[in-house]
Amino acid sequence: MNRAAALCARCEQAPGDILEKLGKWGLSPTDAAQVLRQLTEQGFISEERFAKAFVKDKFKFNGWGRIKIAHQLRQKGIPSETIAEAMTAIDDETYHQRLVELLRAKWRTVQGRDPRSAWAAMMRFAASRGFESSIAGECVKQVTRLDVEDD
Numbered sequence: 001m002n003r004a005a006a007l008c009a010r011c012e013q014a015p016g017d018i019l020e021k022l023g024k025w026g027l028s029p030t031d032a033a034q035v036l037r038q039l040t041e042q043g044f045i046s047e048e049r050f051a052k053a054f055v056k057d058k059f060k061f062n063g064w065g066r067i068k069i070a071h072q073l074r075q076k077g078i079p080s081e082t083i084a085e086a087m088t089a090i091d092d093e094t095y096h097q098r099l100v101e102l103l104r105a106k107w108r109t110v111q112g113r114d115p116r117s118a119w120a121a122m123m124r125f126a127a128s129r130g131f132e133s134s135i136a137g138e139c140v141k142q143v144t145r146l147d148v149e150d151d
Helices: 002-010 015-024 029-041 047-060 066-075 080-087 092-110 115-128 133-150
Strands: none
Touching: 002 015, 002 029, 015 029, 047 066, 047 080, 066 080, 092 115, 092 133, 115 133
């Protein structure tokens, strides 16, 4: 219990990740569930806090889009309602700006290719980061248009 509490005190943890670690530490599934329940009751673990921190970090530091973040949270066993609530932390304007920044950096590597190939590379890049195709299309147009205007 103390070891898990110390781990949770350092940084937010997903309940599923803690259960997995407790199992690796040799606890039976029933004991692990009891420890998890105690950690939750004492406020060491919160799905909501974890989801909000995860969304903030992955968007800000990793440059992930909503699709990829939501997928990873589902993989960690976070409920859809909690994911939807955590996603509200990303406002649309900041979301677009972040994607434009990422695409500008990518544009430097694909610039000079034929236009179709460059467009496809930019769209694949945005999709790999978990951004929606409609938003990615708008931002790719913006980035390529800015480049043409700079010439």
